Amino acid sequence: MTGRRWRQLGRIAAATLGLGCLLATLTPPLADAMTFDRHAVRHLLLAMVAPLAFALSTPITFALRTLPHRLRRILLALLRSRLARALSTAPVVLALDVGGMYAFYLTPLYSATHERPWLNALVDAHMFLAGCLLSWYLVGRDPMPSPPSTRTRLIVLLLAAGSHDLLAKLMYAQHLPAHGGSTEQLQLGAQIMFYGGDVVEVALAVLVLANWYARTGRQLRQTERQHQRQAERRARTGEATPRRLGSPLPQPDDPG
């Protein structure tokens, strides 16, 4: 099978995983998450795993390729809009994702969602969409208004992951969210969020760096071909080889 075919299969697998996660969060036993440990599992699937899977399935690229002309133009206009530009900046991504989490678990908002189904749906939607925004920002391969550098992506990941770990420990230490259930349940849920979050965050880090490694590799090969052509040309014209050929290999977009 060719590389292109494999990539296609990978995208289908990612989309299936994302849909599977969403389906699991919307059906019992997770949908009526009565205990906080179940809520934690549901939260991980809805706000972290499903968004990452969808980001990897590159749905925007797929839509741009297959949509009819008029709809494609609307989508392109949306992607280039000021809103999309604002949404894909680091402070906004972090505020929506981390801010949303803190607001939900540290305020009475958590218990309020148990009494109002519409509020619950709204919070679910926010968690999922904010998770999508973060995943797209970090590892998305769809066209973006202004793609951030690898260094910026890593800083955003560190801030988001650190805040996530901190929130889980706060919940464990202070038995939060209020009215979330028994202390044992809360602490079990907080640990699920802490360690489950770690797994997804490590996966995100590996993907950010893998993208960097692949892109730098392409640039490296390109420079090597240039050097080779220069050397061949010199050999043909009988010119003496200078001590240094061209510039040193580029090290663009340094992650460290």
Place this chain on the structure above:
Amino acid sequence: MAESVPDSSRRPAVARSLTTGVLIGIGVAAFIDETVFHQLLHWHHFYDKSTETAGLVSDGFFHAGGWLSVVVGLFMLADLQRRGTTVIKRVWAGGFLGWGGFQLYDGLIQHKVFELHQIRYHVDLLGYDLAWNLSAGLGILLGLLLLRGGARSGRARSHRS
């Protein structure tokens, strides 16, 4: 892979090798802390009742920074190897510095200042604390020694090929 590249573009990446080592060292220290002391021995606790919020902030970001470091460090090492510009001695120097530095931060600031958790419970801590922090100091010392020696032999390992 890079036969056609002239040697001059393969100058040993001295500073980059050191950074790579430091990142991997920090990651290894964090990894040992998490797997051996938290998960296997159960000496460390997930949370100690005396922890202040400042301690939790430090803990959260150092925990996240630890595994992020090892991922970034390993990819940077792969990149150095691909370019054939690794200065292996600097990687080791950085590794010891990163490991010792993280261990010392954990031992002095996180265990003692923030009282996040202790090394072990229901035992006399002095010996444990001394062993923990002295081993960290030894790592830093070793890293510094390697750093001094490295100045003389800053040769990329692939220059042999």
